[in-house]
């Protein structure tokens with residue numbers, strides 16, 4: 001894709017170092033090379049279940065904003081698809097947790113998770129505009145897509161027990177969905193005022209930082 005046509009691709013390049021730290025984190029690399037500590041994986045699983053619980057109102061708020069602000073019907077359909085998939089995602093977490101013996105009721109969120117969830121909550125107010133929220137949504141999904149697809153690409157040694165997890169976010173349909181979210185964000189950004197564009201870029205950077213902290217939290221005690 002031509003970078004001039006895609007503001008988000010420009011930001012991915014401009015913030016390359018941060019982007020790589022989010023999408024090629026040591027935790028992800030340890031899954032890919034098979035050295036991952038399963039207790040870290042279980043910690044990630046329990047924490048991410050809490051995160052996804054907060055992600056539900058976030059995604060629905062993006063859906064509501066697109067309903068109100070976007071004249072493009074396909075935007076609404078794509079975001080609605082993402083929202084509708086969350087019910088299945090929460091069931092997946094419950095099922096996966098029971099396989100690993102993780103008790104989802106007894107989990108307290110760690111600081112990095114609480115802070116990320118608070119960040120998500122800040123988007124649900126109506127004064128955050130669609131462009132900024134759509135950028136955050138795209139970035140959040142894309143970090144997981146790029147991270148987990150790397151674990152099932154090429155010469156990986158990802159443990160069999162973790163393949164399902166990696167495929168959940170790493171599969172090519174999810175990749176296509178992320179590309180659709182990117183097109184939505186790009187189209188909004190191109191039409192936005194300079195202030196909104198600046199805010200969207202800041203939000204992109206914040207998502208990367210929160211994702212890095214989330215991986216750090218999962219992989220260390």
Ligand SMILES: Cc1ncc(CO)c(N)n1
Nearest residue numbers: 048051052140141144214
């Ligand atoms: C922390 C985090 N980021 C992104 C996603 C993707 O939905 C997720 N489930 N959790």
